[in-house]
Amino acid sequence: MTEITVPAARAQPVDRTRAKRKAAWRRRRLVLLLMAPWLIGFSVFFGYPLVMSVYLSFTHYDLLSSPKWIGTANYRYLFTQDSQVGGAVKNTLWIIAVMVPLQVIFAFGVATMLARARRGVGFFRTIFYLPALAPPVAATLAFVYILNPATGPVNILLQHLGIDGPLWFQSPGWSKPSLTILGLWGVGNIMIIFLAAVLDVPRHLYESAELDGAGPFQRMRWVTLPTISPVILFSVVIGVIAGLQYFTQAYVAANVASGQASQAGDQTVNNLGYPEASTLFYPVLLYQHGFRYFNMGYASAMSVMLLLVAFTVTVLIIRNSRRWVHYVGAAK
Amino acid sequence: MRRVGIGLLVALVLGAAVIAATARTTANAGTSAAKAKNITIWVGWSAAELKAFKGVVAEYDRKHSDVTVKVVGGINDDKITAAIRSGKVPDVVSSFTSANVGSYCNSGAWIDLKPFLSKDKIDVNMFPKTSQYYTQYKGKRCALPLLADVYGFYYNKKMFKAAGLTSPPKTMSQLTAYAKKLTKKNSDGSIKVAGYNPFLGFYAGNAPDLSAYAPLFGAKYVDGGGKSMISRDPAWNRMMKWQKSLVDWYGYKKLQKFNAGAADEFSASHAFEIGKLAMMIDGEWRVAFIGREHPSLDYGTAPAPVDDAHPELYGAGYVNGTIIGIPKGVKNKDEAWALVKYLTTDSHALAIFSNGVRNVPTTKASLSSKDIKPDAHFKTFLKIFANPNSKTTPITAAGNAYGSLIQAFAVKYQAGHGGDLSGGLKKLDKQIDAQLKQAQAGGVP
Numbered sequence: 001m002t003e004i005t006v007p008a009a010r011a012q013p014v015d016r017t018r019a020k021r022k023a024a025w026r027r028r029r030l031v032l033l034l035m036a037p038w039l040i041g042f043s044v045f046f047g048y049p050l051v052m053s054v055y056l057s058f059t060h061y062d063l064l065s066s067p068k069w070i071g072t073a074n075y076r077y078l079f080t081q082d083s084q085v086g087g088a089v090k091n092t093l094w095i096i097a098v099m100v101p102l103q104v105i106f107a108f109g110v111a112t113m114l115a116r117a118r119r120g121v122g123f124f125r126t127i128f129y130l131p132a133l134a135p136p137v138a139a140t141l142a143f144v145y146i147l148n149p150a151t152g153p154v155n156i157l158l159q160h161l162g163i164d165g166p167l168w169f170q171s172p173g174w175s176k177p178s179l180t181i182l183g184l185w186g187v188g189n190i191m192i193i194f195l196a197a198v199l200d201v202p203r204h205l206y207e208s209a210e211l212d213g214a215g216p217f218q219r220m221r222w223v224t225l226p227t228i229s230p231v232i233l234f235s236v237v238i239g240v241i242a243g244l245q246y247f248t249q250a251y252v253a254a255n256v257a258s259g260q261a262s263q264a265g266d267q268t269v270n271n272l273g274y275p276e277a278s279t280l281f282y283p284v285l286l287y288q289h290g291f292r293y294f295n296m297g298y299a300s301a302m303s304v305m306l307l308l309v310a311f312t313v314t315v316l317i318i319r320n321s322r323r324w325v326h327y328v329g330a331a332k
Numbered sequence: 333m334r335r336v337g338i339g340l341l342v343a344l345v346l347g348a349a350v351i352a353a354t355a356r357t358t359a360n361a362g363t364s365a366a367k368a369k370n371i372t373i374w375v376g377w378s379a380a381e382l383k384a385f386k387g388v389v390a391e392y393d394r395k396h397s398d399v400t401v402k403v404v405g406g407i408n409d410d411k412i413t414a415a416i417r418s419g420k421v422p423d424v425v426s427s428f429t430s431a432n433v434g435s436y437c438n439s440g441a442w443i444d445l446k447p448f449l450s451k452d453k454i455d456v457n458m459f460p461k462t463s464q465y466y467t468q469y470k471g472k473r474c475a476l477p478l479l480a481d482v483y484g485f486y487y488n489k490k491m492f493k494a495a496g497l498t499s500p501p502k503t504m505s506q507l508t509a510y511a512k513k514l515t516k517k518n519s520d521g522s523i524k525v526a527g528y529n530p531f532l533g534f535y536a537g538n539a540p541d542l543s544a545y546a547p548l549f550g551a552k553y554v555d556g557g558g559k560s561m562i563s564r565d566p567a568w569n570r571m572m573k574w575q576k577s578l579v580d581w582y583g584y585k586k587l588q589k590f591n592a593g594a595a596d597e598f599s600a601s602h603a604f605e606i607g608k609l610a611m612m613i614d615g616e617w618r619v620a621f622i623g624r625e626h627p628s629l630d631y632g633t634a635p636a637p638v639d640d641a642h643p644e645l646y647g648a649g650y651v652n653g654t655i656i657g658i659p660k661g662v663k664n665k666d667e668a669w670a671l672v673k674y675l676t677t678d679s680h681a682l683a684i685f686s687n688g689v690r691n692v693p694t695t696k697a698s699l700s701s702k703d704i705k706p707d708a709h710f711k712t713f714l715k716i717f718a719n720p721n722s723k724t725t726p727i728t729a730a731g732n733a734y735g736s737l738i739q740a741f742a743v744k745y746q747a748g749h750g751g752d753l754s755g756g757l758k759k760l761d762k763q764i765d766a767q768l769k770q771a772q773a774g775g776v777p
């Protein structure tokens with residue numbers, strides 16, 4: 001008797017579905033496996049700290065004993081009673097409103113000049129980029145020394161020219177401008193990006209504009225700036241985020257300028273914000289509360305607010321950028 | 333087959349050798365463990381001061397063959413906190429920041445020493461009252477004092493002689509007059525030699541939170557109820573007005589320039605040591621620094637001048653000090669306590685260490701120990717330490733957070749940006765009370 005078997009054609013739909021599912025799962029597994037290093041790193045170094053910060057912001061936590069739930073008390077103190085927060089926010093806003101635009105303009109200016117250079121291009125690019133490689137602590141130490149109002153070479157030179165130099169890092173009015181000068185000196189990273197963007201502007205656009213009678217300024221305004229506008233957006237966003245997190249240079253400058261450099265890290269003296277809280281930026285105050293005053297719960301509340309502000313500001317900038325950023329080749 | 337057999341035999345022999353060696357090592361370790369336990373102590377001292385501390389510990393090692401002590405220097409409170417949080421703690425820790433004892437005791441990060449003190453029948457009254465205060469928080473004693481820092485007055489005898497001054501000033505008005513007399517200026521009006529530099533933040537004697545001046549004016553921080561009373565105590569008003577008036581006489585910007593040109597406080601070019609400063613308030617450690625760096629400097633020490641309204645305070649000064657304790661999680665508690673007890677209560681050990689770093693020994697008995705090297709300059713600080721009017725700053729659970737608020741206002745006021753003093757001090761009281769409430773209120777000195 002001939003054995004009856006189910007024709008292969010009828011068994012195929014079920015097998016095919018199962019096989020498809022298995023293949024899809026294998027693909028997903030492979031993707032997860034390849035993404036695992038990033039996922040683990042993201043979870044351990046960003047996700048977990050973020051969740052913990054939010055949790056700790058609702059607790060009283062002194063780093064040494066278990067967190068104690070206190071609800072919104074930290075936030076109420078932050079918004080209504082901390083007398084130092086207002087000044088810290090103003091200082092941080094100053095950095096964003098003054099240092100960031102100056103850095104973008106200065107980086108663009110240097111990049112434009114470098115793009116036009118004919119001789120020694122490599123040399124000049126290196127010279128202008130090198131400061132960005134200097135470690136921030138060393139660079140700040142050097143600047144505080146150079147701008148020392150009594151013994152620094154800048155004020156000695158000014159004295160020879162008959163000018164009574166400012167107190168730089170010793171003056172509350174000049175401390176932030178001094179940090180801005182330091183920031184401009186180290187603008188190499190953004191400068192390199194601007195240089196690449198400026199060099200990438202299509203030549204024919206300049207030629208067309210020239211043919212239409214556009215002068216150098218008009219070519220800059222109507223050709224260069226719109227073409228590199230995505231890079232400007234990037235620089236502004238990165239600059240604002242860096243400004244909101246401004247810490248290292250302020251910390252080092254305050255300690256060194258106050259004459260207590262040997263005591264940096266030592267909690268017997270507190271020079272953060274020197275002089276007169278003019279360099280007490282929001283992240284510096286956050287650090288002070290978390291690590292000097294054993295007030296990590298409150299510091300966590302400050303960090304959550306900082307995250308929200310940074311997120312909001314970034315969204316606003318990107319939304320606003322639709323009006324002035326042009327992506328080459330993008331559909332209208 | 334033969335090769336397999338030889339191979340097996342070799343493997344067996346090697347294995348037996350490894351087992352025997354391990355057993356011997358374990359046996360040795362067991363025997364060694366019975367001989368000496370290793371304990372570690374973390375301290376803040378470094379360089380010459382660390383060497384002096386290691387000398388004291390070496391003496392302890394010689395007297396206690398059952399323990400070997402490893403000393404790690406250059407530690408600060410950030411490292412101590414990180415170690416406690418990680419669970420990998422040394423057996424004994426020491427900190428220069430007594431202001432943090434509130435957190436350490438309150439959180440249990442440093443263990444309660446009362447059971448050990450009771451077991452060994454040690455009466456804490458062997459320490460002066462001020463040192464007792466800054467080593468506990470709300471009655472919980474988690475630390476003991478290990479040498480104190482006492483602030484007194486240093487003056488350049490050669491400059492005094494040249495100016496016709498025969499003795500150090502005893503009141504603030506005398507200090508002001510002497511400062512003006514001893515100050516020398518360059519042709520461009522900048523300060524060449526400062527008679528006395530009152531600028532807050534210039535060296536430790538001008539602590540920007542006014543802590544070094546507060547005992548000299550009898551200024552109180554908190555009332556009996558734990559509320560900040562800076563605006564209600566007229567001493568603060570007088571203290572800040574005096575300080576600002578002298579800053580104004582010199583010129584704020586001129587003092588800033590002078591300070592910027594002065595060397596780091598712990599360098600050998602310290603302004604007083606090289607003759608750029610005629611008088612200063614500083615800690616007792618300066619005696620050792622001058623002895624090492626400028627032994628030929630002709631100088632004198634005395635109690636710091638006091639508020640004219642309170643001449644009875646003369647002889648007192650600001651006191652603070654190093655604290656020592658046992659962090660939680662330590663396994664060798666008994667050995668750790670034995671070391672802490674030796675370092676803090678043994679008069680000989682305290683005296684020897686005091687000789688090495690020229691800090692003040694912190695038991696009443698050790699103050700008059702024959703082992704203390706006689707030194708006329710240093711003797712001044714022993715007397716200041718023993719003075720009942722010598723005070724320290726309040727201990728809270730938030731470190732020196734309130735000090736930062738005082739500092740923020742005081743530096744603005746000295747610059748002329750603080751506005752009305754009385755109004756500013758009232759606002760400061762409210763800020764401090766809010767902050768203490770936020771971080772848990774502390775005790776009173």
